[in-house]
Amino acid sequence: MLAKLKHFPLFLMLFSLGLPVSAEEATTTNEFNVDMDMGRGGEPRRVPDPSEFKVCAEADNLPFSNMKKEGFENRIAELIAEDLGKKLSFQWWHHMLGYYRNTLNAYRCDVIIGTVAYNDMLMTTKPYYRSTYAFVYRKDSGYNITDWDSPDLRKAKNIGVVDKTPVASALNDKDLMANAKPYRIFRDLTMPPSKLIDDLVAGEIDVAIVWGPIAGYYAKKSSVPLVVVPTPEYEGMPAQAKLQFNIAMGVRKRDKERQAMIQEVLDRRQADILKILDEYGIPHVPVVDERAEKAKKRGAVIPKNE
Structure with a gap:
């Protein structure tokens, strides 16, 4: 689907960012040798x-x-485990529907490292970074693309985008849909996240517009010099289809003690976390208090504790 997005459900938005998603109709997998009944009603929990x-x-x-x-x-x-003096372990699972239900809420594990802040399926920490979609193009292309109105974006004959992402709204408004080449990464699970960057390097597309962490990481590993430019937020976007997202850590909804413990470490180690992001080429922009912005727009009083 490459039509203007009027609604962008949370599970699709999370999936488009490479973040774990959850839904009751999800399938499950037992390849990680786990007890699939753990955490279900009446069954023992870890x-x-x-x-x-x-x-x-x-x-x-x-x-x-x-x-x-x-x-x-x-x-x-x-970093978090070391700061807390705790032993780090992982419960591995695949990026698929039902992720939270089969992991966190089944008590197979206790923390999600990256999710959209204020995700109503979890209790989240304050945002510890904010990322954005990014324009990516070859350095030798001569392009200078900084925003949605850049003339060089219009020159690009093939603009690679991931199907069903918010980018479609901006391209549609700028009459650039005819130049868009959709990649159905959500439907074809054999297609690697690096596919757009690989095709950009190979000359199959002229510009890629990809979620920032994927863009920055694979561009940094590319054998061909690439330019990564964070997209500005597009003012014409509906709220469900924005391009920049605050990222937080998540725990189970009633796990206030664990949330507070993690928040203390995030506050102490913010600079170290940003160094890790920079090491991986992850683009990040200043965190925005989105709840405050929404409250201002509707004339509400911003709660003191937020």
Whole structure:
């Protein structure tokens, strides 16, 4: 679907950012040798170990995480666990519908390292970084693309975008849909996250517009010099289809003590976390208090504790 997006459900938005999603109709997998009945009604639950920092992590989703612990979320988890003096462990699962239900809410693990802030399926910390979609193009192209009105964006004959992402709204408004080449990464699970960057390097597309962490990480690893430019927020976007997102850590909805413990570490180690993001090439922009902005727009009083 490459039509103007009027509604962008939370699970699609999370999926488009490479973040874990959840839905009741999800399928499950037992390839990680786990008890699939754990945490279900009437069945035993794992009892969290106070000495353990157990993270729910995706098994093969770089640059975020993988089973070799090569992702930036793996690194951030290591930093948090070390600061707390706890033993780090992971419950691996695949990036798929039902992720929260089968991991965090089944008590197989206790922490999600990266999710959209104020995700109503979880209790989240304050945002610890904010990222954005990014324009990516070859350095030798001669392009200078900084925003949606850049003349060089209109010159691009093939603009690679991931199907069903908010980018479609901006391209549609700028009459650039005819130049868009959709990649159905959500439907074709054999297509790697690096596919757009790979095709950009190969000359199959002229510009890629990709979620920032994916853009920055794979551009940094590219054998061909690439330019990565964070997209500005597009003013014409509906609220459900914005381009910049605050990212936070998540715990179970009633796990206030764990949330507070993690928040203290995030506050102490913010500079170290940003260094990890920079090391991986992850573009980040200043965190925006989106709840305050929404309250201002509707004339509401901003709560003192927020």
